[in-house]
Amino acid sequence: MENADLASYRHRRERELGALYATARSLTALGELDAVLDSIVREAHELVGTDFTYLSLVDPEGELTLKASQGTISSTFNQAHVPAGTGVGGRVIATGAPAWVSNYLQAQDLPHDRTFDDLVVPEGMVALLGVPLLVGEEVIGVLFAADRTERPFEPDEVALLSAFADHAAIALNNARLYDESRSALKQLQAAYLTIERQVAIMERAQSVHESLTHVVLKGGGADEIARLLVDHLQGAVTVFDRSGAVVARCPPGPDVAPEPSDDAVDRARRSGRWATTVDRTGRWHGAATVQAGDTYLGAVVLTRAQEPTPVDIRTVERAAQIMGLLILKDTAVAEAEERVRGELLTELLVSAPPVGPAHRARAHARGVDVGSLNVVVVAMSETRSVSDVGRRLRVLASEWNGLAGEHRGRATLLAAASGAAEVADAVHARLRKELGSAVRVVAERVADDNWGRAFERASRCCDLMRNLGVTDRGATAERYAMFALLFDPDRAQDLDRFVTDTLGPLLAYDARRSTRLVATLTSYFVNAGNLTRTATALRVHMNTLLKRLDRVEGIIGADWRAPDRALQLQVALRLHDLRTRTPPTAAPPPRP
Template sequence: MSESPDLASYRRRRERELSALYATARSLTALGELDAVLESIVREAHELVGTDFTYLSLVGPDGKLTLTASQGTISPTFHEASVPSGTGVGGRVIATGAPAWVSNYLQTRDVPHDRTFDGLVVPEGMVALLGVPLLVGEEVIGVLFAADRTERPFEHDEVALLSAFADHAAIALNNARLYDESRSALKQLQAAYRTIEHQVAVTERAQAVHEALTRVVLTGGGADEIARLLVEHLRGEVTVFDRAGAVTARCALGAAIGPSPADVVEQARRTGRWATATDDAGNWHSAATVQAGDTHLGALLLARAEEPSPLDLRTLERAAQIMGLLILKETAVAEAEERVSGSLLTELLVSAAPVGPAQRARASARGVDVTALNVVVVAASDTRPAADLSRRLHAMSAQWRGLAGEHLGRAALLAVTSDPAGLAETIHGRLRRELGSAVRVVAEASGADDWGRAFEIAGRCCDLMPSLGATDRGSTTEPYALFASLFDASRAPGLDRFLADALQGLLTYDARKSTQLVATLSSYFEHSGNLTRTAAALHIHLNTLLKRLERVTSILGDDWRSPDRALPLQVALRLHALRSRLD
């Protein structure tokens, strides 16, 4: 019995469809890239089912279906199509895991509608719509859609054919996803490996720098070597500053870079770490402070065209720490030398002439010719201890072939110079810059047989200077020697008798009556006897001043204004004021 023509035609069509299905399935399995697989799925599905257009939407983490590939669409806005979870034909496919179709999408009420998606359907002209699930196991990962622009039902064979294709497509899509994930993981692994290699190289370089810097300290190197090592590893230009801000070393690779912004070193000092700034030419300037505890010891400055990396800044900080160790080491050695120098200085100041052979030999070992020492210098400050001043004098002592130290609580220096006044002014200027505050420096010329006496006079003048209005000066003892000699301890009894003869009556009256006759008389002589200016200086009425002067006359006698009485009286008042301030 032969087949009917319709049945034979159906069989031939089915054979072509199945043949095309298997051919497209094989072609999908040969693809690896996810984007290529998506484009191939919609292209092959479009040719297989023959609808006006096809598109594929994937399920996102929020359950929303988002169009990822299409074939045959005409509206550019349709490529933005997405359907919220639970709406449209796609929502039904995801919910049931089975194919679903409508003959007229906009008119059907069998599925919930989304207004935004419906607005995209109109320009595309979509009417009939078939959706089949893309299943991986029991999970729906997406929906493959076939659509026509005319109203019609979808035959069972069409649904079955697209579903079978979707099964193969889901496998290919899942394989492509796994392939992409594997490639991504491989890239991440390679990136991690490169990062590890870079970190190892960075660590090795940092370790090499640290070892080299440590070796500088152990071998007795200095700031020049540290600057050179930093330039070798960091490039650019490195400058080393001491605690006073003076440049102690500089090393550069290539052309010199312009001056750094004025505040970058100060900013590093304030923070206690590092600071970075750029100049007008775009160069980078990075400073790291050198300090021990709260004591500022200096700074390191790196200048170069490229921005420093975090490792570069850590290296600069580490170098600053090493520099701090180096300075502390040098300071410890210097302090030991200062103690020796100070001990020898004390021996020379208290020993009777001539200088003994042992002392001469100890001085000679330090490059000092005892027989040439001809000036004693004393320095004092109201803000810094004598030990600090003596350390600074010791650092300067080699310039004048001398010895420095602390003696009887004073910072002192024995030096060689033909210009004591110039020496005092030079030392004052340096100490003033280093301390940043007022300092008094007094020099007294003396031979080896009178160093102790010169030290006493210079010290006494140093104490008298503030009382005479000199709080920040370098000078010889000459301007103050007269007053210093008057207050010599050996002259104290005579001075006491002189002051008592001149002022005891006024002092006794002031003490008993709580008056100010001595102060009034001092102001009277200071203003050359001008009553108006004296009263104004004392902030009293003129009548009050006249009454006080009458009382002075009653105590001292009518002739106290005479030249023979006035001169010693003025001297006595001046000396009394100086002694009171000193006491």
């Protein structure tokens, strides 16, 4: 018996650690702060199995503010604020270590806050465990797990939630950095507009640089700028890109730039201003950085025997500005074309068939025949961003005579092909190679120019693949036809009717009594009706499991174990579980 208990304990710990690893990996794929908060409490709720979980962050005044919860039943509890130094959260912040009480309201060794205690009563919270969210040595928040019955928390539970909180804190900090990066990007875009206006003013004011301005007007490049600078200033000119590679040199010379030139670039990059060095032969190397706001784009270096004069310095700096303008212009042209193609793709996906002549004309101007776009492809990766996947699809779009972009948060491709399976396999192979990570690709054939319906099916099928554990595959929606009730919008009412007819009484009972009969029945079938394994999986006593199953029998009838009835229940439970874990696709804009 002792060996069996030890083996059961090891099996449970392995399962918990496996779940911890899987949930930690899923957190790292998230970027939005709100999504990370919701995912943390949802995954913690599933991992620990308490009645409810919630997460509170520390504000500048040291007060804990609830940000996300899972399993709560009182709407007022989600507005909880706990003053500094009170409750379990105050103890966790003060010590930086986990803390728990078996009965919160009766705990006399905790400072209580009356306002929070008033929220505890309607929520029914009794036992409470809190673990810190640490970034370095700083406690940025507390993750709580609570039960509505009095009980102690075992060391294994505390250790498991603490380990999860360590991963969650990293994901939360990454999400904050992600938000800060987006703000920095907006500032960079604003800086670019400012630089563009300043360059335009300087072009009108400094006629001495008309030849450089002419390079911009006729679409010249780095080679022409270097040649013009040598004509005006003598010496030699080298142009570097942001990675330090030489993109132009006049007169032509060795591929590797002299070290003094590199030193001048480093100094200019650090200071953001003109920098000059002298090598052992007495040659002067002056560098001006090519920048857009705080973004480094490259450098222009003048090398010659004489020290540069102030006019020379202004001329090279002007050339660096022209180089920046050329780079930004090329970037803007590429982004504008991608934006136009993305807008056209979106219009086709949301428009009602048949497609209008205006859309056909716009597509034709870009070498695309709308009538031949007969396959919709949706690609998703758990490790790469939508924009990253979308950029790869835009490159592939020309090979398939189609359009690519982002639609409703999904990297999407409209392609002209002989078959959906061919496109799915080819796109998956290319994305898998270029991204270097797992990617899901679903292709759906378009019927009657209804690209929107094909997108809906492909998008939902892509979500379904993730919930089925498929992370790296190219497939068609037809491959998952047995799950069509989940991803076919035309079958949504059939799915609702089937789940309601089969599980409706149990779902209603769980919602009304805050019980877990549906979860219990799911675990029972997953464990092939083995009561011992089911009780272990649910982490409940055998008597509790038997009472739950008796209650199931009282609600849906005594024949629920009969083969036909059991099969129907298992299918309904599986579909309900997948639908619950698959977020609904946002409703498309109204069609004209």
